[in-house]
Amino acid sequence: MLEIVGKTNIDFMGKRQIAFGLSGVLVLIGLIAMIQIGRGAANLGIDFAGGTAVQLKFENAIGIEEARRALGKHGLHDAELQEFTRDNKLLIRMKTEGTIEQNIAEQIVQVFATEFSGNTFVVDSSTEIGPTIGYRLQQDALLAITISLIGIIMYVATRFELRFGVAAAIATFHDVLAVLGIYFILDKEITLLVVTALLTLAGYSLTDSVVVFDRIRENLRSRRRDSIAVIINKGINQVLSRTLVTTLTVVLVLVPLTMFGGEVLQDFSLALLLGVMIGTYSSVFVASPLLLAWPGGEGRLLSRGR
Amino acid sequence: MKKIRGRLLLVLFLSVISLYLFIPSWPSVYNGIPDGFKWLIPPRGVSLGLDLQGGIHLVLEVEKDRAVEIAVDRAAKAMQDLLTDKDIAYETIERVGGVQVQLDVSEEGKVEEVAELIRDSFSSYFQASQEGRTLVFELIAPEVERIKNSAINQALETIRNRIDQFGVTEPLLQRQGRTEIVIQLPGVKDPERAKNLIQDTALLEFKMVDEDNETKLGLPLQVKRSEEQAVREKFADQVPEGSEILFESIQNGEDGMPEFSQPRLIRQGAVLTGDVLRDARVNYDDFSEIYVGVTFDSKGASEFGKITKANVGKFMAIVLDGTVYSVPRINEPILGGRAQITGNFTTDEANDLAIVLRAGALPAPMKTVQDLTVGPSLGRDSIEKGLKTTMIAGIIVLIFMVIYYRLSGVIADAALVLNLLCLLGALSGLNATLTLPGIAGIILTIGMGVDSNILIFERIREELRQGRPVRLAVDAGYEKAFLTIVDSHVTTLITGLALFVFGTGPIKGFAVTLCLGIAINLFTALIGTKVVFDLINRRKLERLSI
16 A cells, blocks of 8 residues: 555644744735735736737747837836746736727737837737726626625535635635735736636635544544544544545646646636645644634533534 | 444545536546437536636727717718708818817808708707707707616627627627626637637728829828828828828738838718628629629619719729728729629638628727737647646645555545545536636635645644544544634635625636635534544554554
8 A cells, every 4th residue: 555644643732833824924925915915006917907909929049128119119018027038938017007999909019010010920819908898807706706706605504514615715815815925926927827726726626625624523423532623633634635646646746837838727726726736734733723723622522512 | 333334425425426527627537428419418517717718808998989989970971961861062071179060151031941851850969059050959868878788788799799709719709887898719720810800990981082182192002001090191281171081001010021001182071881791792793803792772882872972983992991902993883782892802801700790890999908818739738737737736745644644645636636626516516607716716625625634633643642542632623623614714715705705707716616616615624524534443452544
């Protein structure tokens, strides 16, 4: 029998102060990121902020500085440029306040056609989004997140007990905020696809918490005399090998996707990769300890296994 | 034992159905089927989203207020015609503001007569004021609403006509909300051209050149495209009332040549507009120059005849969306109801012009709210990389499972393959659109499928460690993992459904594959693999390879 970890007996609950400290920092960064997004100061993708993005694929490589100069010469300042050197690709993004009637995408293409006439290129993609639609997408995404969180708390609360539902929801929120915070610090663009990844990892992190909770519930029924902390520890240790094996397989899937999935999938899978690792951590170190932090003490958990 | 056979048949049946549904999405197999048997196969499978095959996603907003202004402009023109018919002199008749027409009659004595005439002939206008020789008529409110509402339907109809004639496979065109139109054109090779075709208002106008004043003004013979605005501003004070400067393209930007145009002084107010056209065709003249030949309907033909008769020897400008296409001299009255539009066309441009003229003008300009264009090469890149890495990742997982769980890992792998097959079959059967986030959803589903098996196997291992015999350990493992798997799947399903209901675009595509995948997962993990284990258990094994 090949095993990553054998039978373990680690005192996870004893380390919960350290874990809460670390998670506190992660959540704080995430909250700052949220506030910055609300203020419009974060690196929001144009699908949320509105604006123009054009991706060009050149015959020969082209430097970012050259490109910036060429755009500036034609009055297109404040462009954000990003190159994908492997394919000689250049991504030009402009966040515009007004409407998109000025047809900035076409202007950008024109600039490169005239300034780099020796270097032919094709337009890989061009995106123009009016600010109203960006706002609407933001609202939609927020609504979807809120509704799914409420649904999850309700489901877990009926299947287990309210404190399990709330703990799972907090752990999930913790994971989403942590990844958001990391993206904010790395100054990565938050696009619709990244939000999709965040929602996916919410589902994943939830699964993790539910698996651990399930085992804790089972133990609550069979081991009535142990303290809650001991029971929770036992549960986590029992599912530890599953937790690690699953995380390992998902990481095995996501690493090649992050590295070779192409520029479109890259940010998506990176967010998932971060999220899966944080989700594994939070199911052990955040969700379960939260059961103990519930006001009302240890004594009444699940009425001691109904 | 009978129960095993039933479940085994169910698994087999679902595999076959999935494979059958998937065939149309697999071109190399589908095309290999002889034509005589194609009717046996469902006609449509998975279609690729815009991000995978390239194409355009446009959201346009009808500028409703402009639609009303255009209607009022038209009424003002009709009022001019009416007074000219009745031989009543006027100074100006024009739209003021959004919904009013102001008439300045030359003789004070005629004002009453004019007011009565307008009241009789234009029932949707009421008299707002009368002061000296000035009359103001206003469009009634319900009519304003009607024009606004019909504008979007007209626009939808016009764009549909244009796209149909352009020839795009499986275009999607629908109304969104009160003012927006969503257009999806998958697989379009030349996105810029398609966008122009859709968005050109295509208002064709025949206008007279203000020849006397044009020579007096001394306009430059040719200017660069970028200088047009400057020229307009420079001459703004000298342009006589009732005329305007429009530009005629005399050299388009092809072959890297600079674009030049010639400013012309054109009388405002069209003598004839494109709504009297019956047909428009591309043709070549004797010098094999390309042109678009237009045919007027009977009303248009007689009007055009009258106008050309009255203006022999003068220059007439053919104006489309504010750009002068050509300025032919009227050599003789044209009575046959035909005209030619020449210009510096490429074949594509001429074709597109003919299409927009046939399909008719948009009731108002359209504003772009959202425009996502993916070139065909990026789409191909994405699908290649996405599929390739998904396959590599999948194979890594399959190998890992066999290494870690031995023979049981093989069973789990079989379940994964079954899972993927059912998911693809279901997507194909529903004619779903596969997008990049959709592929991500499939990957997540694979992850969850693996997780279910890991949960079960770890539980079986635990039972075995406690010394249970194989058969009891397997049953206990499944039984104990059952609730966990259901709980974890249902919570993810809740997220998936929320995304499906409230998400838009790419998020929705992701949600579809996720929800389907979860449902199929539950089946393959809890029934599919269990039946195999039950089969194995009939042999009363001493040891289990897990």
